[in-house]
């Protein structure tokens with residue numbers, strides 16, 4: 191090694207690279223690994239020209255850290271999705287992180303009840319932006335089988351914005367994988383989490399500009415008696 | 427251990443009062459009135475004599491297991507029902523009924539007699555609104571502290587919004603942070619934490635690295651299971667819910683708890699063939715559930731998604747495949763019906779049997795592998811042997827059952843002691859270990875997997891040779907069931923985590939008047955402070971893992 195150090199590696203001489211590549215692609219004992227479709231598509235130019243945004247979206251979708259977050263029955267199927275046989279890791283989305291501060295995606299796997307909702311919000315708030323939410327199971331859609339319960343929040347969307355809903359009780363691991371793949375597709379296409387302001391909430395301001403709406407809403411908040419409602423029965 | 431009824435030692439045969447009249451004699455003046463429940467004689471007593479009555483029943487009649495406390499509101503009174511039975515002979519049962527006045531529902535607490543009454547009475551206070559005198563710590567347990575009203579009381583209005591100022595939620599930890607006297611430290615573990623197996627919140631006070639005090643805070647998954655069951659009809663609508671109590675794949679075991687209670691309530695006989703299918707399915711679920719327990723326990727002790735967890739998942743996938751073939755679902759089976767099961771074994775039967783046999787053939791090797799990786803590993807041994815010690819008397823007082831009790835040497839298994847299904851016809855053993863520590867509980871589960879395999883094998887043999895024309899999977903059950911008004915029953919089965927009991931009071935309609943679930947995890951979790959106080963904090967986590975709780979069942 192040390193003797194080779196004396197002759198510095200010339201980076202701007204593309205000749206070297208081209209030769210090396212050609213040797214790999216055509217030379218004796220050519221290794222298939224180097225003849226990927228991607229490389230052929232690039233031709234001899236080692237550059238990809240793309241918008242930085244697109245690139246970042248692609249990166250985000252291709253390496254997602256999931257929050258290790260179990261609530262109810264659905265989390266058992268979620269564990270199966272992470273482990274052998276289904277192995278979500280194959281789809282670049284399978285590193286469960288124990289801390290919300292290291293996670294990009296939170297899968298909400300179960301029924302949310304009044305005592306847990308504020309805690310879930312807290313966990314969600316601790317995640318760094320950009321963050322994505324997959325709602326797993328009927329419970330996160332509407333409360334599922336427990337919809338009529340006095341203590342059950344009627345869907346995760348009452349608390350945090352949800353990007354993808356995966357229906358089922360519980361959804362099979364295949365369904366969850368499909369949901370995650372859909373999320374990756376959305377991220378790669380540059381769609382991010384919607385803000386949960388519902389149409390009926392906007393109705394009362396419908397002729398205002400967007401900034402004005404925000405100001406109006408902010409005015410209405412009186413920090414001293416902010417309240418939180420547990421009963422979501424009459425939200426449309 | 428044999429499957430025969432345990433007989434008292436020869437010689438000094440002491441006959442304990444078991445029949446209604448004998449118990450009435452024992453209690454004497456304490457009894458105000460008598461009732462007859464389907465499972466046991468019931469005695470009505472005055473609210474200020476609870477401790478005296480229960481002490482007498484425990485010490486003089488051997489009723490040492492307070493299985494469940496049911497509270498309910500009737501038209502003219504509140505009622506707490508204490509279901510007592512005995513660890514030595516499960517078939518001796520007695521119910522103690524404590525009515526209290528509508529306007530001032532105060533009753534004496536049973537906590538000094540049975541430690542397990544602590545949480546049960548807190549739950550009764552939370553959901554029904556009965557006050558217990560002398561209770562050490564009567565506050566809400568399942569619902570948030572800010573909740574208004576008692577949701578299972580009669581004129582609770584569910585549509586009234588629960589309004590809570592955000593200030594109360596602002597920073598739930600603030601005051602604990604501010605404490606600057608003393609040299610202990612307060613740590614919140616959960617409700618979102620990988621080691622709590624769901625949404626449990628453990629409030630821990632540490633002195634250095636030792637645990638000075640733990641207080642499990644539950645209710646983060648209180649999904650109103652009892653309310654759901656009370657608003658559904660017996661025949662079909664309730665059955666899907668049990669699957670979701672203990673969702674770590676014990677579905678069929680839970681369904682059996684409901685099926686057993688409702689069948690006994692309505693005098694339904696289940697055909698033998700269906701019983702064998704049920705037994706087989708239930709034991710498959712037990713294997714599945716214990717696998718998860720073993721896998722996550724290793725996860726807790728070793729700390730990450732290791733090979734053991736993956737192996738356990740692999741074996742769970744196999745059982746889930748079999749169960750899916752049988753029931754059509756991976757987890758939420760909804761396979762039992764009152765009076766039988768919903769359909770026969772899948773066709774072609776040979777293939778199905780072969781699938782099970784393949785699984786059973788591979789199992790000894792897999793178990794061997796677990797033993798290599800887990801129980802014979804020195805690290806795990808030093809982490810688990812003699813940590814989280816739970817002496818048998820303490821376990822009994824807390825009403826611990828299942829592998830937790832059997833790991834403390836208590837020879838108690840409802841499959842043998844109060845036989846149901848086809849268990850009493852089969853050859854198998856009840857596993858106990860005397861270590862009382864985390865290691866024993868783990869060992870009990872691993873050995874129980876082998877026993878379950880034995881049971882399944884015998885069931886498969888029986889099913890294979892069952893004559894085709896006698897394959898009766900379902901008894902004749904009327905379309906709507908209306909048990910008589912005021913008929914009450916408390917029945918339990920051996921779930922994966924222990925004694926899973928159900929109390930039903932019929933009110934003459936097709937829906938239960940009161941439906942109470944006695945969950946084994948609820949009682950088992952109560953022992954956590956006993957096991958961890960004074961130990962190191964990693965041992966507390968190991969103890970929690972060894973209890974194998976499922977929050978869906980703790981909170982219901």
Ligand code: SF4
Nearest residue numbers: 263300327328329359
């Ligand atoms: S959707 Fe079904 S399986 Fe999932 S948490 Fe809700 S009840 Fe459980």
